[in-house]
Amino acid sequence: MTAAENQSGTLIVVVGPSGAGKDSVMGFAALHFAQRPDILFVRRVITRPSDAGSEVHESVSTAEFEEMQESAAFAVSWQAHGLSYGIPREIADRIESGMTAIVNGSRAALPVIRAAFGKVAVALVTADAPVLAKRLAQRGRESEEDVLRRLKRQVPDVVAGPDVTVIDNSGRLDIAGQHFVALVERHCAKAPHPA
Ligand SMILES: Nc1ncnc2c1ncn2[C@@H]1O[C@H](COP(=O)(O)OP(=O)(O)O)[C@@H](O)[C@H]1O
Numbered sequence: 001m002t003a004a005e006n007q008s009g010t011l012i013v014v015v016g017p018s019g020a021g022k023d024s025v026m027g028f029a030a031l032h033f034a035q036r037p038d039i040l041f042v043r044r045v046i047t048r049p050s051d052a053g054s055e056v057h058e059s060v061s062t063a064e065f066e067e068m069q070e071s072a073a074f075a076v077s078w079q080a081h082g083l084s085y086g087i088p089r090e091i092a093d094r095i096e097s098g099m100t101a102i103v104n105g106s107r108a109a110l111p112v113i114r115a116a117f118g119k120v121a122v123a124l125v126t127a128d129a130p131v132l133a134k135r136l137a138q139r140g141r142e143s144e145e146d147v148l149r150r151l152k153r154q155v156p157d158v159v160a161g162p163d164v165t166v167i168d169n170s171g172r173l174d175i176a177g178q179h180f181v182a183l184v185e186r187h188c189a190k191a192p193h194p195a
């Protein structure tokens with residue numbers, strides 16, 4: 001391991017099926033860690049309108065996303081659900097300086113995310129299938145057809161490995177949220193404080 005790798009923080013990638021509660025669990029942790037300058041909640045760049053849903057993201061057009069991609073603005077980007085998603089390149093520098101960054105990721109894109117960032121921990125948020133359907137209908141961010149497509153989405157079986165922690169969010173959000181907070185704490189404890 002090089003000196004730089006030794007000093008770096010961790011990227012915690014939150015993945016799981018649509019409706020499992022990735023954004024909700026991250027929102028719980030963001031409140032918990034509001035006073036922690038060493039923990040960064042990543043604002044993704046997405047080709048989705050800014051007023052759609054609760055995730056705070058940078059909303060761009062498809063043309064703007066392509067321009068950003070051409071100018072190497074992303075550490076990693078991927079496509080799903082007819083949308084493009086990007087993790088800004090500067091996040092890699094913040095992690096290198098010792099911060100713990102938390103991002104809503106993608107199961108299908110996990111191999112490229114793992115390859116792009118040195119130290120990665122994966123939080124796989126799950127919920128039972130009937131719970132997913134009910135939650136997506138209640139969330140109301142997508143049309144009924146979109147919700148059905150999300151429920152049917154198949155992803156490669158890549159969410160396995162020693163870096164993966166499963167967080168069941170079939171029940172109360174505060175229980176899953178505390179589980180996730182504990183995971184983040186474990187990783188911060190390993191990282192040096194950023195300068
Ligand atoms: N533990 C929970 N109990 C009840 N509702 C929840 C819980 N977790 C999330 N939700 C709700 O379910 C919907 C989907 O959650 P969300 O965080 O958007 O999931 P994801 O980001 O994985 O698609 C939202 O309306 C959210 O408020």
Ligand SMILES: O=P(O)(O)OC[C@H]1O[C@H](OP(=O)(O)OP(=O)(O)O)[C@H](O)[C@@H]1O
Pocket residue numbers: 015016017018019022023055080081083085104105106107108109150153155
């Ligand atoms: O490869 P997958 O694991 O299926 O993930 C594909 C995309 O779906 C989610 O996005 P989005 O926030 O649009 O959807 P969600 O909140 O319904 O999961 C997730 O954050 C990924 O960007």
